Structure formats: C-alpha cells, structure tokens
Amino acid sequence: MILAIRTPTSLIFSEWCMSTLHGLSIAIVLSLFISICIEGLQEYRSARILKASLRKPRKNICGPDSIPISCKFSCTLAYVCQIILSYYLMLSVMTGNIWIFLAVISGSAIGFFIVRPWIKCFFLKRRMITLKKYSATEENTKNFVDTKQTETPF
Numbered sequence: 001m002i003l004a005i006r007t008p009t010s011l012i013f014s015e016w017c018m019s020t021l022h023g024l025s026i027a028i029v030l031s032l033f034i035s036i037c038i039e040g041l042q043e044y045r046s047a048r049i050l051k052a053s054l055r056k057p058r059k060n061i062c063g064p065d066s067i068p069i070s071c072k073f074s075c076t077l078a079y080v081c082q083i084i085l086s087y088y089l090m091l092s093v094m095t096g097n098i099w100i101f102l103a104v105i106s107g108s109a110i111g112f113f114i115v116r117p118w119i120k121c122f123f124l125k126r127r128m129i130t131l132k133k134y135s136a137t138e139e140n141t142k143n144f145v146d147t148k149q150t151e152t153p154f
Contacts (some may be wrong), residue, residue, distance in 0.1 A: 009095050009096075009097075011023075011027050011091070011092060011095060018095065018097060024097070024099065027092065027097075027100055028099050028100060028103045029103075031089060031092050031100050031103040031104050031107065032103040032104075032106060032107040032110075033107065034085050034088060034089055034107065035089060035103070035104050035105075035106070035107025035108045035110075035111060036107045036108075036110055036111040036114075036115055037085060037111070038082055038085050038086060038089070038107075038108070038111065039107075039108060039110075039111025039112050039115050039116055040111055040115040040116070040119055041078045041079075041081060041082040041085075042082065042116075043115065043116040043119040043120060044078055044119055044123075045075045045078050045079060045082075047119055047120055047122075047123035048071055048074060048075055048078075048123065049067065049071065049075060051123055052067045052068060052071040053067060089104050092104065
C-alpha cells in the first residue's frame with residue numbers, strides 16, 4: 001500500500017470528500033480524537049474491572065467472579081464502542097492518506113501517554129492507597145506468623 005499526501009476519495013459518506021482542504025482537515029482532527037478515545041476506552045475497561053475486583057462482593061453479582069452486573073455492562077458497552085471506533089480508524093487508514101495515518105499514530109501516542117495515566121489515576125487513586133496499606137499489613141502479618149511458627153517448639 002502506498003501512502004499519498006492527497007487522495008481523491010470520500011470517507012464514510014460520499015459527501016465527505018477528502019480532496020478539499022476542509023474535508024481533509026476534519027478527517028485528520030476526527031481521526032486524532034478517535035485514536036485518543038480508543039486508548040481511553042481500553043484503560044477505562046481495565047481500570048473499571050480492577051476497581052470492581054478489589055471491592056468486597058455484593059448482592060447484585062452475576063457469576064462466580066463477584067464483579068457487579070453494572071460493571072460488566074459498562075465494560076461491554078465500552079468494548080463495543082471501542083470496536084466501532086477501531087473500524088472507523090481502519091477504514092480511514094485504508095484510504096491511503098499519509099496525514100490520516102499520522103493522525104492515527106499521533107492520537108494513539110497522545111492517548112497512551114496522557115489519557116491512560118489520567119484515567120488510571122482517576123479510577124484507582126483511592127483504591128491504590130487502600131491496596132498499599134492492605135499489602136503492607138498483609139506482609140507484616142505473614143512475617144509475624146512465619147516468625148512465630150519457627151520459634152514455637154513441637
């Protein structure tokens with residue numbers, strides 16, 4: 001596949017012609033924004049599942065893994081949106097326009113370096129503090145139990 005600077009194709013709709021500067025600039029900005037959103041959706045799903053798995057089990061669970069149905073539903077909806085947006089980006093890149101290709105790559109990089117840490121901090125900030133306290137307490141308890149077991153004669 002050869003990438004070109006200008007391609008006389010349309011994107012998604014036949015009225016959206018990328019041979020004009022206006023149509024091409026809208027396609028570039030939209031591709032950049034959608035790439036950032038895809039990275040955010042990926043991190044949202046993983047952070048949401050991690051946050052839900054750290055909670056205590058509740059009554060509205062579905063299945064043995066004790067993740068609430070609302071979490072599963074929101075993660076499924078985010079996954080469907082991610083797939084739809086990914087197909088749009090695939091079709092955009094398949095036009096062969098180098099500017100759209102660079103916008104998709106740039107959007108993925110921006111999303112990975114800026115949006116992913118922001119979402120991780122937003123969803124897991126309080127949880128990670130609690131998790132660190134819990135893991136420190138658990139290590140102290142294990143060390144205490146291990147030393148007690150070795151010192152106790154049989």
